[in-house]
Amino acid sequence: MAPASATGALIGYARVSTTGQLLDRQLAALTDAGCLRIFADKKSGKNIEREELTKALDYLRPGDVLVVPALDRLGRSLQDLISIVVGLRKQGVGFRSLHEAIDTTTPGGRLVFHVFAALAEFIRELIVEGTNEGLAAARARGQRLGRPPAMTPEQIRHARDLLSRPDNTVSSIARLLGVSRSTLYKHVPELASGRVAVDQPPTRHGELEAGPR
Incomplete structure (x- = not known):
């Protein structure tokens, strides 16, 4: 997959968790970074429906770069963050995080995200391995697995x-x-x-x- 190159516009995305929090600092940072347009959500990162993020992803075109103030403003989890950035790269769109100084249009930024992706896969495999070991130990003890019977x-x-x-x-x-x-x-x-x-x-x-x- 060819790396994304910054030949288009910088598009910003900001998010705060509650309506009582202010977006001013994030918006100022994105404006200073040169973002042509900024989308902003006032929702928890755990909320799947982030309308402004969806609009931002739809607005992006090949050569554009999505800019966020920090990594935790974009993804609900490491896996979610990686999924979004991989999706951007497939569209030929770059990604930049101001706080962590990560830019996937550069070799160093791409290397960081390769490490992130490998770490996420490693954690997933550890969870699966631990779950399987727990199930095996429960079976060895004669413990019943699965849903309890409807009638005793x-x-x-x-x-x-x-x-x-x-x-x-x-x-x-x-x-x-x-x-x-x-x-x-x-x-x-x-x-x-x-x-x-x-x-x-x-x-x-x-x-x-x-x-x-």
Whole structure:
């Protein structure tokens, strides 16, 4: 991928976390740096929807350079920052951070971002490795992994006991146990064959006809 070259305009982006904070210092720094146009958000870095940043990225053209007062004004995280800068480079757009003196249109600036990208990948691999080791250790201890079952063994036993009484219906037992009918059928599969018998209690007339004459 060819490195971006600063042949276009300098476009600034500033951000503060809350509406009570002032953008004045950042705007002044970007203006002094020679930015032709400046976009500014008043939102937390954790907020995915940063409308002015989206507008700035759409405004940029090949040869332009996106300028920020500091790295933490642009990305929500190191990975997010790298993703944005890589996206800029694919468009032939450079990136400059005033506070850290990083400029991806220069060899030194590109080297710094290669190091950042390698560090982010290294951290990601450590997290994945640690997660896998934790899962393996949990399995070795016999610990159950994944979502807990919708019904506990005690609830299943209780459901079977209640269903043995003809006056109880599947719906009433499901409500009593705080589960859905489908969950009850899933965990007590023998219900499928006798659903009609337990869904509705028999009438008195039916009981008399079934009994001895």
